[in-house]
Amino acid sequence: MTPKSHLLTLVFICSASLAAANPDAWKSEWPSTDFTTTTIDDWSEILSGGPPKDGIPALSDPSFIAVSDEAKIGGKEPVITLEIKGEAPRAYPIRYLTWHEIVNDDVGDTPVAVTFCPLCNSGMVFDRRLGGDLLTFGVSGKLRNSDMVMFDRETESWWQQAIGTGIVGAHTGDELTQLPAWMEGFDQFKARNPNGLVMKEPDWPRSYGQNPYRGYDSSSQPFLYRGENPPHGISPLMRVVRVGDAAWPLDRLSEVGEVTENGVKITWREGQTSVLDKADIATSREVGSIRVKDASTGADVPHDVLFAFAFHAFWPDGKWMLK
Structure with a gap:
């Protein structure tokens, strides 16, 4: 990972390499990737984030401990919570995902990829099964619209993390199933799951x-993003809650606390710090935690809390839930 003090250097490095943004320049690093099959029209959309393939090491088969035995993690530090029926709830601390971005795990009979893209604040969990295939994911080192491009080790196809869709290679156009998961403070996870597990x-x-990435979510512009800014005067680095193709700005949700719209009930409450603010995550500023449930059944709904620029980039015709 790259400290904020080095981000400007990477901008110059990546800008200088734009002319080489084409499959011919990448084939030596990606000999098994089928670049003839893709949804990418303009290869200059793919930028190097700095690290090479696997330069950010994804994890597989992580170990877990009881929440009562965890003493390093601050109470408001963010974790990705995954609760699968019949299995002990699991918390994946963002303090680890910031440095690894992907965790390949098995929760009972469910193989999952727990993903976090710091530059988009996008934290999502996917089922690693696709048809009859089981995929294992790594970090490509590439970015598109400042969002992590993942790859699967079985075919070396490239996947866009924010949309869970194959964009290059044999799995182009294939979509991963997103599972209900959410980010919250560690104390919130512990209070609800005293017998839970933490990575x-x-x-x-x-x-x-x-x-x-000190101070990143207070920046005026995202890193390595050349697309349009969001409409309605929304700051590019405003967090938004995305459900399907609709997005709720976090400042609206933090003000009202709860909304029931578009078939979902979204609640906000204090208890989670930003992972992209101060150098020390545990003492960073409050951003609050979000839960999204089906308004009729109360079931947890797959969603994401990402930056507004990323929502606009991947859902340019998306619906902005402003009031």
Whole structure:
């Protein structure tokens, strides 16, 4: 991962390499990727984020400990919560995902990919099964609209994390199933799941608990993004809650606390810090936690809390829920 102090350097590096943004320049690194099958019309949309393929090491088969045994994680530090019926609830701390971005795990009989893109604040969990195939995901080192491009190790197809869809290779056009999961503060997870599990600190030399993108979510513009800014005067780095093709700005939700619209009930409450604010995640500013449930059944609904620029980039005709 790259500290904010080095981001400008990467901008120059990536700008200088735009002319080489084509499959011919990538084939030595991606010999198994079928670049003839793709939904990408303009290859210059694909930029290097700095690290090479696997330069950001995705994790597989992580270890877990009881929440009562976890003493390193601050109470308001964000985790991605995954609750699958019949299995112990699991918390995946963002302090680890910031440095690894993908965790390949198995929760009972359900193989999952827990993903987090720091540059988009997008945290989503996908089922790793696709038809009869089981996929294992890695980090390509490439970005599109500042969002992580993942790849599967079985075919080396490229996948857009924000939409869970194959964009290059054998799986072009295929869609992963997004599972209901959400980001919340660690204390919120513990209070609801006293017998839950939390992912154990990985055995990698990383500054876990530190934010390598200090002040990023207070920036005026996103990193390595050349698309349009959101409409309605919305700040590009405003967090929005996306459900399908609709987005609710977080400032609206934090003001009212709860809305029931578009078939869903969305609640906001304090208890989660930003992972992209201060150097120390545990003491960063409050952003609050979101839950999204079906308005009729009360069931958890797959969603994402991402930056407004990313929603506009991937859902240019999306619906903005402003009032």
